[in-house]
Amino acid sequence: MDLLPSEDQRDLVAAAGDFISSRRPIDEIRSHRGDAQLVDPGGWREGAELGLLTLGLDEEYGGSGQSIDDEVILFMELAKHLAVGPFLASTLGARVAAATGHQELAGRIGEGSAMIGLAELRGEGEIGADGFKGSFDLLDCAGCSHALLVTREGAALAELAEFGDITESESVDPGTRLSGATVSSGRVSAWLPAESDWIWGRAQILDSAYLAGLADAITELCTEHAKTREQFGRPIGVHQAVKHAIVDMAVRAESASSQTFFAAAAFKAGRPDTEFQILAAKTVAAEAAISNGGASIQVHGGMGYTYEHDAHLYLKRAIVYKQLFASASDVLADLLDLEAAQ
Secondary structure (H helix, E strand, O other), X not given: OOOOOOHHHHHHHHHHHHHHHHOOHHHHHHHOOOXXXXXXXXXXXXXXXXXXXXXXXXXHHOXXXXXXXXXXXXXXXXXXXXXXXXXXXXXXXXXXHXXXXXXHHHHHHHXXXXXXXXXXXXXXXXXXXXXXXXXXXXXXXXXXXXXXXXOOOEEEEXXXXXXXXXXXXXXXXXXXXEEEEEEEEEOOOEEEEOOOOOHHHHHHHHHHXXXXXXXXXXXXXXXXXXXXXXXXXXXXXXXXXXXXXXXXXXXXXXXXHHHHHHHHHHHHHOOOOHHXXXXXXXXXXXXXXXXXXXXXXXXXXXXXXXXXXXXHHHHHHHHHHXXXXXXXXXXXXXXXXXXXXX
16 A cells, blocks of 8 residues: 555645745744734635645535545645644535535635634533534634534534634634633534544544644754754754654654554545544554654753744644544543454
């Protein structure tokens, strides 16, 4: 099985990377840290026009009709540049809208005139075709028309007004907007059961891709620092303590990428061990991103502990994405309960 990117996929990565880097997301995170909404509507529409939100959506719904491994590559690239905005929820939300007959909403998402935030159930509650209730964390919902709710059994779209009073909270990641709401009885606008399209599986794969991209970006950041930072007239990369730390980062990043690509391939092929591969990808990618982020702080020394440096931004983004769609402990417990991979 060839897991290396094709020429078309490399072109996709280059185009996405050029666009995101031209928006200078890290500068935007810093300059708009206190703003309620971080996403620039004009820039979001430009990204949508490039197909960043509908790469895997069928052509009949205005998408590019590419496979999930192309989406994996895209989300890795988004992570490397710390792209801001609800890319994950909007990508999955467009698929839910299209599959449930809401073509108009799918079209608006695809053109960038509508954004979809993410609603994560915390603790006890219910999400289903008949509605939803419970306490929810709302991620990047500012400026969104709907929120995406994902369970193993299916995925729903709900108008943001259905969440009632929304309380803003401070996120550990300054590039993610966080709020919360408690809902006693909310209505869903669309419900897509897992047997029609397993959005939970897709969500975990793309989340793992984002985490793998963070792990790789952190490795590159530290490698460059080790080559250019000098102490006593020599680059710090000549010291074994630094070299070994960065090699460990590279191994973790490569493991995360490889397992995520294999999970995507298993999902696409309908392998019997697909769930095992997906949960393994989430576990490996989350560990890689968090461990690399923490080691990066150490490699960068005193400057790594300052807010002005970029190192902490990658670690904080990893903390957020590690918790999406299922806690790390639940993912590991479910993985250990499954039979060994085929």
